[in-house]
Amino acid sequence: MSYHQILFGAAGVGVVAVVIFSLCRILFNVFSHPLALIPGPTIAAASNLWLIWRTFTLRKCETLHECLAKYGPVVRIAPDKILISSQKDIKTIYGIGTKCLKSEFYPQWGLNGASNIFSTTDPKDHSVRRSITARTFSKKSVMQFMPELVKHAQALAERLESLSKPSGNSYPTVEFVKLARYLALDMLGSSVLSEDFGLLKRGIEHPFVHDLDSAALVIPTRATVHSWLWAILKRLPIPQWQHHLGGERRLAHYAANTVEAAFSEAAQGKTEGLALVSSYANYEAPDGGRLSTERIVGEVAAVYFAGTDTTSITLSLMVYEIACRPDVQRRLRDEIIEKAGSGSSGLRYDTLENECAYLNAVISEGLRLYGAIPSHLERVVPAGGITLSTGHQVPAGSVVGVQAYSLHRDPAVFPNPDAFDPNRWFHATPEMRKSLSPWGFGSRICMGMHLAYVEFRLALAVLFGNFEVSFPASFDHNDMRMRNFWFVFPQGGKLDVVVKPLSAEVRGDFHIEA
Template sequence: MGSPTWLTIVAATAVHCVASPIPEVSLELYVVPYLLGNLILYTYLYKEGLSTVEIIFNLTTINTCFLLTSVILTITRRLFFSPLAKFPGPKLAAISGFWNANEGRLGRASRTRKALHDKFQSDIIRIGPNELSVNRVDAIERLYGKDYRRGAFVPVFNISGGDNLVTQRDNQLHSVWRRMWVKAFSRDKFSDYLNRIQSHVNKAVRLLHEKAGNPVECGKFLDALTFDVISDIAFSQDTKFQDGAGDRSLIDGIHVFVPMIPVLGNLPHLQQICRYLPEPPAGRKFSEYRDRVLATRKSLKGQPNDIFAHLELPDASTGIRMRPIDLKQHILFMMIVGAHSVGTTLTRTLAVLASQPHVQSSIRQELNEVFHGEGTAPVETIRKLKYLDCVVREALRMFGPVTDGTAVIVPKGGITLESGSFIPGGTQVWVGQYVIMFNEEYFPRPHEFLPERWMNLGDEGHRNEGELVKDRRAWIPFGYGPHSCGGRALAIEELKQIVLKIVMEFDIRFVEHEDMPFQYEHWADSWKDYFLAMIDEIELRFVPR
């Protein structure tokens, strides 16, 4: 082995020792020095008078030796010397983020994590070179109750530039933006939003009456409803999806983008490469839509009464304003989270109600006992319906808008959980919604849709609260603390309004073909986890009562 080879091994070892302790190293900091080193080496070999063939041979040999040494050192460190080596988990996950990306590609990441917790009988499992999944309720407050930095996954949502409330990793700026969101959901605004939502729900009910009990592809129907709702209350615009006049390619574009989320999210360097690539057709479609939204808002007379109006104004305390590119990012963010996710949750909820007619009957009975008027029950009455609230809570536990939530970066010095487990600083940690809300320790019989589990729970206490809810702190469909969804209260009321109105007007039934009963359990288990849930099509019949 010649001296150049030894020097290459030494150089690779030195680079590894410097770079490996750093949790996040940008692609540019890897690639630019590497290319610069090769350029310097090429110049040196050229000045030494070597031929082109000799230069290529030497560069190939040195690069192969450098990269091979780096790979061996990286694998060895991650498997045996990493501070996370003490936690159980797949060896391939410890070696590379490609394992997590592949689980995401297959749409099974959250279920795989839950299975690993069960297999290893451990509250903490290692799911990446620098990642852990935690399945303990006390970790929620410990990790998400603080302003810890968000993980490296979330920039997948801002590849096109700018930031939104989810992707903003600067804690100070995130706090400012969150104040803007809170103002958008003040009490007077909230009531107005609910009344506007009700008008869209009434339109949906009229359309279902026109179907007269014929099969309805529920996913597309509810997508149209929820996109009309969010366009109205967020941007004061009528997309007319329910009228059949909206640009359906926007919804289809989201369905194309969502499966890419876990792959790119788990491979941060691939995210960075994508930022240098031309925008794909679906991305251009979104860009055009965002531009139209902003242009249309400029033509509105007066100050619109919607969510976006509060994001356009400067923060009262700091004077900070969102950049135009950040406002554009929030448009896409609200379309995905406020429309697609709600539509998916609604579809799965109506499907489970079709499988349990007695739950539909109980919802009707509760309203009939307190409301004897004609037409739609007032918003104030709906908000007081206890059983309906339990139905929606259980739906959000089982069919929540996100499956894995947001990862956080443990601060320098690390943290210790109540169990005594120490998590080193710089580690990316997940407490996934699916993992924690299907934990039998907190929710017995977790795979059963049981609205009654939420009945008669006291207002105080966390542990041993009931037979079917052992610790309500584990109910986190919208996240927790500074990392939670700012519009969660409105989303819950929206779900209540839609479920109640449809159940009061119709019997929800499955479509049976040639006397073959619909296999609900098979359909319910066919969903894919792409950070957001994706479901197969399902036809339901809404039979007028």
């Protein structure tokens, strides 16, 4: 027998062995796995590939929601993964002090190799990071940035005014998603880096805007696919793909310059900075140690990544729904202008928060339908397993999660759940308020929620207090169908609207004061 015959024979045996092993694994997963009795699609029980495929078709949330409707409140969505739709189990899985820790999905979200408050799976490490970050993102701290945040909202109104000058009897089209992103970055600049980017003022993109796009493509991909596949993907010699892979590095490089400046100020005795970068630069551990530049850069870059497209896309989808409903737009405008006219020095933020009931109902409804991260948040079952409220015994090592997308569309809690109906919040039940969870659950709840609420209230107030928003004749509503690849986004990637300034008689002396 020749050498080549031996080689090909061995290769053939190897292929057969791999096929037999794979078939045995599939049969075990479907029929003998500890989770085999939990209902769900057979193909999902057989392999992780089904869930990965649904992720890359950008319909994971909808698909899993359909599974819950078909199979019940506990569904097997992968060989070792379970999706749960039950308020009663949230405390067990996500509550403070839970032993269900984040899965291995999360460390892949460390930017440029540096872990951050989102990617860390160690509860003690997260606690330290959270204690530092809370100084900036607590509600009290966010209020201290209000003069800057109001200034950015006013810059949005000024930019819209300049872009909406009519040509004859027609008004130009404005791409709102881009402006919402500028607003998010400007507000993060003030609160995270103590820096005024002035993107809305100048209408010019910061270089890292496109790097955020790259990171939003690369990081979820890396976190979703198998490690061996990622090792292949990241070596593909495609120039555009390699450029995207460098987005994290470029974000980190920009953040590093700002962090070094903050360290310099700290060394000179400046310890009063409120921005996140100052909080990290001035942090001193109980043993007197300081945080490294790399760690702070990772944290700051992560905040930019997590805090830009989340709020800007959710805001844009809210604006889309309001533009679709003239009755909603009219009622929202009437409330805002009425409240502005009742004050002696313009409309203040505390009025928006505490007295504009319809505005806040619109925001709640927008968050219900378009929360930025609606899919399940994975947690690993600890030693000893857990018992769900449904009676299911879940063994240690299994991955469990609750999907906000489904909680927000439960018809028993939200009648006519697919409709955008702000009025439902005027007779909200305790179950509705409890089910609204766009920020996550437990101790890992999004720390940027207070800043996001400020952004939503200010942006909607300046937009609908100054303009009438409608669609161009060529508008295709299919482009606004929500897709999800970890973050949500409109199918067409943009929102083209016609923004017509209100007459002086309608608008009056509308303006916002800090």
